[in-house]
Amino acid sequence: MDLPGLKQQLRAALGDDVVYDAPADLLPYEYDAGFEQHAPDIVVLPNSTAQVQAVVRLAGAAGVPVVARGAGTGLCNGAVPLRGGVVISMARMHRILNVDYRNRRATVQPGVINLELSEHTLPHGYYYAPDPSSQRISSIGGNVATNAGGPHCLAYGVTTNHVLELEAVLPDGSVIRTGGADDPGYDLTGLLVGSEGTLGIVTEVTVRLMRSPESVRTSLASFPTIADASNAVSSVIAHGIVPAALEMMDKLICTALEAAFHVGLPADAGAVLLAELDGPEAGIDDTLETIAAIFREYGAGNIRLAASAEERAGLWAARKGAAGAMGRLAPNYYIQDGVVPRTRLPEVMAKVEDVSREFGIPIANVFHAGDGNLHPGLLFDRRYPDQVERTFKAGDEILRACVDLGGAISGEHGIGLEKRDQMVYVFNSNDLATMAGVRACFDPRQLFNPDKILPASAQCAEITGLRDPAVMAAI
Amino acid sequence: MNLPARGETASDKQSDPDAGAPAGLRAASRRRSPRAKAPSLSDRLGKLAQLEDAHTAAGGFAMPGLFVSPPTADAVAACLREAAETGAIVAPWGGGTQQRAGNVAPRIDVAIGTTRLDAIVEWEPRDLTACIQAGATLDSVSAALAEQGQQIAIDAPAADRATIGGLIATNTSGPRRWLYGGWRDQIIGMQMALPSGDVIKSGGRVVKNVQGYDLAKLFIGSLGTLGMITQANVKLTPLPASRRILAFRGDLAQVSAFTEHVSDAPVRVSALDLLDAAAAQRCGLAGGGCVALVLIEGPEATVDGQTLSLAYMASSAALRSDSIEDGAIPPIWDSWLALARSDDLSDRQALITIGATPSETADVLRRLTESADKHGITAACWARAGNGVAYARLETPAGGTLQDAAAAIAAVQSQVMQRWPATTIVSGSVEVQRTVQPWGRPPATLELMRALKQRFDPLGIMQPSRYVGGI
Numbered sequence: 035m036d037l038p039g040l041k042q043q044l045r046a047a048l049g050d051d052v053v054y055d056a057p058a059d060l061l062p063y064e065y066d067a068g069f070e071q072h073a074p075d076i077v078v079l080p081n082s083t084a085q086v087q088a089v090v091r092l093a094g095a096a097g098v099p100v101v102a103r104g105a106g107t108g109l110c111n112g113a114v115p116l117r118g119g120v121v122i123s124m125a126r127m128h129r130i131l132n133v134d135y136r137n138r139r140a141t142v143q144p145g146v147i148n149l150e151l152s153e154h155t156l157p158h159g160y161y162y163a164p165d166p167s168s169q170r171i172s173s174i175g176g177n178v179a180t181n182a183g184g185p186h187c188l189a190y191g192v193t194t195n196h197v198l199e200l201e202a203v204l205p206d207g208s209v210i211r212t213g214g215a216d217d218p219g220y221d222l223t224g225l226l227v228g229s230e231g232t233l234g235i236v237t238e239v240t241v242r243l244m245r246s247p248e249s250v251r252t253s254l255a256s257f258p259t260i261a262d263a264s265n266a267v268s269s270v271i272a273h274g275i276v277p278a279a280l281e282m283m284d285k286l287i288c289t290a291l292e293a294a295f296h297v298g299l300p301a302d303a304g305a306v307l308l309a310e311l312d313g314p315e316a317g318i319d320d321t322l323e324t325i326a327a328i329f330r331e332y333g334a335g336n337i338r339l340a341a342s343a344e345e346r347a348g349l350w351a352a353r354k355g356a357a358g359a360m361g362r363l364a365p366n367y368y369i370q371d372g373v374v375p376r377t378r379l380p381e382v383m384a385k386v387e388d389v390s391r392e393f394g395i396p397i398a399n400v401f402h403a404g405d406g407n408l409h410p411g412l413l414f415d416r417r418y419p420d421q422v423e424r425t426f427k428a429g430d431e432i433l434r435a436c437v438d439l440g441g442a443i444s445g446e447h448g449i450g451l452e453k454r455d456q457m458v459y460v461f462n463s464n465d466l467a468t469m470a471g472v473r474a475c476f477d478p479r480q481l482f483n484p485d486k487i488l489p490a491s492a493q494c495a496e497i498t499g500l501r502d503p504a505v506m507a508a509i
Numbered sequence: 510m511n512l513p514a515r516g517e518t519a520s521d522k523q524s525d526p527d528a529g530a531p532a533g534l535r536a537a538s539r540r541r542s543p544r545a546k547a548p549s550l551s552d553r554l555g556k557l558a559q560l561e562d563a564h565t566a567a568g569g570f571a572m573p574g575l576f577v578s579p580p581t582a583d584a585v586a587a588c589l590r591e592a593a594e595t596g597a598i599v600a601p602w603g604g605g606t607q608q609r610a611g612n613v614a615p616r617i618d619v620a621i622g623t624t625r626l627d628a629i630v631e632w633e634p635r636d637l638t639a640c641i642q643a644g645a646t647l648d649s650v651s652a653a654l655a656e657q658g659q660q661i662a663i664d665a666p667a668a669d670r671a672t673i674g675g676l677i678a679t680n681t682s683g684p685r686r687w688l689y690g691g692w693r694d695q696i697i698g699m700q701m702a703l704p705s706g707d708v709i710k711s712g713g714r715v716v717k718n719v720q721g722y723d724l725a726k727l728f729i730g731s732l733g734t735l736g737m738i739t740q741a742n743v744k745l746t747p748l749p750a751s752r753r754i755l756a757f758r759g760d761l762a763q764v765s766a767f768t769e770h771v772s773d774a775p776v777r778v779s780a781l782d783l784l785d786a787a788a789a790q791r792c793g794l795a796g797g798g799c800v801a802l803v804l805i806e807g808p809e810a811t812v813d814g815q816t817l818s819l820a821y822m823a824s825s826a827a828l829r830s831d832s833i834e835d836g837a838i839p840p841i842w843d844s845w846l847a848l849a850r851s852d853d854l855s856d857r858q859a860l861i862t863i864g865a866t867p868s869e870t871a872d873v874l875r876r877l878t879e880s881a882d883k884h885g886i887t888a889a890c891w892a893r894a895g896n897g898v899a900y901a902r903l904e905t906p907a908g909g910t911l912q913d914a915a916a917a918i919a920a921v922q923s924q925v926m927q928r929w930p931a932t933t934i935v936s937g938s939v940e941v942q943r944t945v946q947p948w949g950r951p952p953a954t955l956e957l958m959r960a961l962k963q964r965f966d967p968l969g970i971m972q973p974s975r976y977v978g979g980i
Contacts (some may be wrong), residue, residue, distance in 0.1 A: 136769065136868040137897065159775070181719045192717060194726075195694050210954050215680075215691060216864030216898050217931045218948040219977040220735075220958045224693055224726025228719050248775035272635035274658055274747030313777050316814020317807065373715040375636040405717045406636075442718035449720060460720055464707040469722045475960045487721060 037075050040096040040120075044078060047088050053078050063103065063121045068111035068452050069368070074101070074121040081126050083201065083209060083237040090235065091207035093120045099481050100205075102231040104144065104176025107168040109369055110450030112180060112230045116485045122235060124175045130154055131238065139198055141240045144175020148182075151241070160243040163190040166446065167354040175236050181228030183446030185279040185353065186310075188404040192446060194227040196242045202226060202234035205477040210234070225472070230448055231483040233476040247312035250278075251322050252340040252349060255329045256303035260284055260387075260399070263305035264379035266332035267403040270309075270325055271376050277325070280404030281308040281353055287398040287411070290359040295352040297345075300336065307334075307403065308353055356400040357411070363398055364413035370429050371447040372436030376406040385435045386410050393428035395421070407445035408436070434459060449487045457489050466492035550619060551575055553591040557584045559625070568856050569939035570609055573600055573620035580625045582700055582708045582739035588621050589737065590706030592970050599704075599970050601733035603675025604646060606667040606852040610679055610935050611732055611975040613942050621737060623674050629653055630740060631714070637745045638697065640714060643674025643738045655748060662689035662746040666850035674738045680730030683846050684780030684804060687895040689746065692729045698742035699725035701735075704966045714742045727961065734976045735965040749806035752779075753816055754838050756794055756831035757801040757823040761785070764799040765871035767826045768894035771803070772867060776818050777811075780804035780893075782845070783870055785878065787889035788902075792844045794831060801828070801894070802845065848891060849900055854937030857905045859918050859945070864931030867897040873929060877901050880924040884917040915944035926950055951978040 044053045054060065054077045065071045075098075080086045093100045099119035106113055115121050128145035135158055142151060148169040152161040165184035166172055172182070178200070183192045190196075200212045200223050212222040226234055257263040263282055270280065283291065283306045288299040299306060309325055311318055326337050340346040352359075360367040374382045383399070386408070390397040401409040412429055414421040433443050437459045444453060457466060470492050476482070551560060558579035579585045592599045597618035600608070623644030631640040634657040641650055647661070647668040654660050664683025665671050671681070682691040689695070698712030701724070711724035728738055757767060768783050782802045784792065789800040801823075805815045823830055833841065851860045865873045870892045877899065881888035885906055892899040903921065905914035918936065922945050926932045930950035936942045952958070955978040962980045965971075974980075 134866075134868075135773075137866045138772070159773075181723075183717055183719075187717065191690070191694055192719075194723065195690060204957075210957065212954060213931070213952055214864065215693065216862075216896075217952060218730075218933055219952045219954065220731060220961055221693060221726040221729060222954055222957065224723055224729075228723055233722075245773070245775055247777075268635055271637055276637070276747070314775070314811055314814055314818075316817075317809075317811030320808060320810055373713070373717055375633060375638065375715055377633055377635045402717070406715055407717050441715050442713040442720055444719045445715070445717040446719055453720075457721060460713065461710070465709045465711065466721070468703070468707075468709045468724065469711075471964045472722055472724065472727075472961065475957070475964050 036096050037098065040092060040098055041076055043092045044076065044089065047092065048078065048080070048085055052080060052085065063123065064114070066106045066108045066111060066113040068109050068114065068450065070111045070114050070116070070451055072114050072116050073118065074115040075118045076120045077123060078120055079123050079126045083203065086122060086203045086235055086237050087207055087209055089120060089122055090203050090205065094205065094207060094481060097479070097481070099484050100235070101483050102179070102235040104173035104179065105147070105171050107172040108176060108180060108450060109371070109447045110452040112448055112450035112483070112486055114451060116451065124173065127237065133243070135160060135243070138243045138245070139240055140243055141238060142174055144173060144178070144236050144239060146174050148172050148174055148177055155243055156246065159246050161246055162196065162241055163187070163244045164193045164196055167357060169354070174239050174241070178227050178236050178239055179230050180448035181446070183402065183405070183407065185281050185402060187446070188280055188402065189276050189278045190244065194224060197223060197227050197239060198242055199223060199240040200226055200236050201238035202236045204234045205479070205482045209237070228448065230450060230486050232473055232486055233482065235482070249315040249318050250310065250312045250346065251318055252308070252310045252346040253322065253326070253337055254340070254349060255307045255309065255334040255337045256300045257305045257307065258333045259304040260383045261380050262333045263307050264383050264403070266307065266329050266334065267379055268377050269328045269332065271404065273324065273328065275321060275325060277309050277404060278312040279308070279310040282306070282399065282401055282403035283308070283353070283356070284399040286363065286396065287356055287359065287400040290362045290398065291352045291356060293362055294359045295348065295355060297348040297352045299352065308349060353400070360398055360411045360413065364396070364415060366414050366416045367398070368412040368414065368425050368429055370408060370410050370412070370432055371444045372408050372433050372441055373445040374406045374408070374436050374439045374441035376404070378439040378441070379403065379406060382408065382435055382439055386432055389428045389431045393424045393431070395425050395428045402445070405445065406441065408432070430456070451486055454485070454487055455489050463492070550591065550595050550597050553595070554588055554619065557587045557591065568609065568937050571614045571617050573602070573617040575619040576602070576622055577619060578622045578624045582626070582702055585621060585626070585737055585739055586702035586706050586708045589702055589704045589970070592619055593704045593968050596968065597970065598973060600972055601674070601678065601737045603644065603672030603678070604667070604670035606671045607675060607679045607681070607935070609851060609937070609942060611947050611972070612979065613939055614972065614975055623672055626739060634659060637747070638714060638716060638742060639745055640740055640742045641673050642740045644672050647671050647673060647676060654745060658748045659745045660748050661695060661743055663692065663695060664846050666846045667852055673741060677729055677738055677741060678731060678733050683849065684782050684893065686893060687781050688777070688779040693726060695744050696725050696729065696741050697744060699728060699738060700740045701728055701737060702739050703736040704968065704970055708739065712742065716744055732972055732976050734962060734972045734980060736971065751809045751812045752804065752806045752838065753812050754833050754841055755803040755805065755816065755819055756833060757803070757828040758796060758798045758831060759826070759828040761799045761871055761874060763826060763828060764801045765894065767801050767823060767828055768870065769867065770822055770826065771801070771819065772895045774818070774822065776815050777807070778803050778815060778819070779806045781895045782891055783874070783894040784891040785874060785889065787887070788848060788891040791848060791889055792841050793837070794841070796831070848889070848902065851935040854935070856911060856938030856940070857907065857914050859903045859934050859936035859941055861901045861903060861922060861925070862933045863899040863925055863929045865897045865899055865929050867895055870894050870897060870899065873899040873925070876925055876928070877921070880921045884920050886917055886921060911938055911940040914938070915941040919945045922946065948977045
């Protein structure tokens with residue numbers, strides 16, 4: 035790696051106001067919202083696809099790894115440059131390029147903040163559906179990289195279901211435009227979404243816009259215990275009702291949220307469900323009443339319906355501010371993202387409580403109950419190494435429990451560095467080797483976000499799933 | 510709850526592999542065998558799977574010399590490996606309803622059928638998810654799911670034969686794509702058998718999972734060129750309490766303005782198609798003019814409310830409304846789906862599909878009709894107005910030669926393709942299929958697609974040359 039040479043070339047090609055390498059300038063790029071930290075050697079803030087392409091070409095020629103970065107809100111260390119090299123921040127590529135209301139689609143640069151797009155289109159009656167809790171600060175490009183979810187993905191699907199086309203710079207420096215659902219050929223768009231910057235760096239995203247619903251009903255129900263609330267969630271789904279969102283908050287998180295937001299979350303409930311319905315006005319109250327009846331059946335005492343748009347917004351601000359509010363509970367928190375089939379919620383929540391007791395780590399729960407997507411927040415203090423150790427062990431125990439119940443190790447946060455070694459809980463060596471083979475198609479030299487997603491074993495191992503033609507021919 | 514595995518009884522009978530293999534095939538496999546003394550392909554496969562009589566097809570399309578039905582995903586993978594070792598060309602085979610799709614196969618040595626992989630492997634109704642084997646027909650799955658008031662929200666013609674695996678491999682969807690999306694929106698995990706002999710999986714069984722590359726996306730619509738889909742995990746959708754079909758009639762400009770208006774309104778309809786008079790007639794809606802055909806599903810109160818909203822919008826747009834009784838819904842729905850059927854195409858017919866944008870719907874239908882007229886072709890055209898995909902059933906006049914038919918259909922395609930490159934064709938005659946560009950204009954990302962194909966199928970045994978750009 036000829037870093038001084040690369041710096042010089044980058045400066046010459048892009049200018050001093052795009053390329054940074056002073057230690058103080060590199061500092062903010064050492065970390066994201068996960069726990070690992072590593073400094074890049076160079077940070078580049080390109081303004082255009084052509085500049086991204088130039089960086090990729092120069093870094094490629096120098097054999098220097100490249101890590102693309104959105105807003106740095108990822109929880110799995112996907113944006114941490116573990117081997118140093120170049121971090122490409124997409125922060126300056128933040129323009130909404132085109133909004134086509136007639137065809138309900140928008141083309142944006144990757145640095146556009148998720149909520150900005152909806153705020154831009156809402157006056158026209160349209161919005162961008164995936165709404166991660168980080169939507170006030172996370173970028174669409176980062177959302178695409180992690181295939182981000184959010185509360186409203188219950189009814190409308192995650193990021194991949196809303197991305198129509200992509201422009202990306204590949205590790206060889208070429209720029210591709212991937213097609214939509216009706217373009218013949220392999221679905222490269224679908225492959226790139228969720229690939230965490232390991233296959234290509236997305237430089238333009240065309241997303242689907244959704245029509246704002248005619249009516250929305252948001253209700254808040256208090257349950258005696260998490261088990262009651264879990265059973266109520268299961269029952270709603272079993273009744274064939276898929277609400278727009280169905281979120282659970284436990285007692286611990288409600289206390290913290292109420293202190294921060296003052297939106298009237300009950301202090302005495304074992305768990306609270308935030309349920310939202312949307313769609314045509316006709317019939318919406320019947321469905322609401324069915325849900326309320328189910329909630330009551332499982333012991334819901336107080337069911338409160340948001341009376342105004344402001345009240346509704348307040349409830350959602352609290353819900354989406356949950357990660358921040360955990361700061362009121364402990365100096366550090368570790369948020370997990372395991373998923374279980376919705377019928378297994380009562381079991382897994384019991385397990386989470388057990389783990390909390392066993393490891394002596396308090397856990398606050400606020401999550402996408404309707405999807406079965408947990409977000410246990412393990413509370414600890416980083417200054418005590420034994421707490422750190424117990425926290426990660428407890429987290430691992432919870433993920434194993436999710437997998438044992440037929441679930442997944444990540445619902446929406448991604449794998450990154452954090453969970454790459456836990457991929458083996460779900461996938462065998464053939465599965466992983468196949469993924470490694472796909473990666474090798476795009477990035478044979480492993481220069482794009484190396485060390486992420488796949489366990490080290492799969493990256494180094496002989497690719498058995500997709501054998502080399504020469505080996506095959508020799509059989 | 511499992512569907513009865515229909516293959517089970519047959520599989521109990523130990524059959525003599527050679528007895529099941531047609532004579533022509535044994536010769537074919539000998540010809541392909543790289544080693545003189547090696548056992549024939551049918552011998553090798555007979556140990557792994559049941560040999561069946563080869564299928565026959567109309568229209569002059571190549572048919573497999575050998576047809577095998579492996580009982581498990583592992584057996585599928587083992588068959589693929591055997592085929593790879595002998596260099597045999599493989600066609601994955603579901604219900605055989607879309608085997609004419611894509612570039613014409615010069616030869617098929619063996620079809621690997623999914624007849625015996627027809628179980629619902631896992632289904633917890635309260636989770637609204639299921640794991641289904643590739644060979645189950647859509648109808649059989651729908652019937653089983655309906656017992657608990659559930660469905661896979663994908664529509665397909667010939668659903669009594671079309672299999673889950675085949676529908677995924679061809680990325681087939683129908684009118685309700687407008688509300689529910691296609692397979693890429695319903696599939697949460699997949700199991701595949703690869704030419705390497707390995708069975709792999711991606712995704713998971715829960716509605717939300719982001720764990721590693723979403724390889725299932727690559728297999729959706731891949732026409733079996735990367736490997737064989739052996740089972741899929743899907744999201745299920747509750748069956749609606751009530752459904753209604755509405756038809757609004759006017760000229761093309763009026764009706765397309767109406768469909769745009771509906772997709773821009775805060776109403777929730779399941780399907781929103783625009784049919785020309787010929788297509789409408791095929792759906793039993795004779796009466797002239799174009800028709801906006803709308804499906805509304807949901808709780809009764811919602812369906813009533815939506816019906817009123819649409820009727821109001823239609824009358825404001827001076828459209829005439831057909832009255833459709835409840836009893837007429839099933840036959841209209843069936844013929845609506847059958848519009849896009851390709852297994853019944855005669856050698857003078859073709860089905861063309863054009864990827865456009867919703868705002869181009871009227872343009873693309875106009876261009877199609879004009880172009881068909883100019884070349885003496887009868888066309889029934891329709892579009893998923895909300896999705897911006899247009900279709901036409903084309904029929905060349907009787908009496909002409911097949912070459913004339915092929916030339917005329919190719920001319921229509923090339924005219925449409927000038928503006929819409931994603932214009933694909935399936936036809937009933939091998940002659941026509943050889944003349945047209947079945948996949949439309951190749952995408953700019955073809956090299957990358959080739960590299961992926963090479964990774965998955967380095968020896969090129971899976972449907973070689975059938976796919977986009979000759980992949």
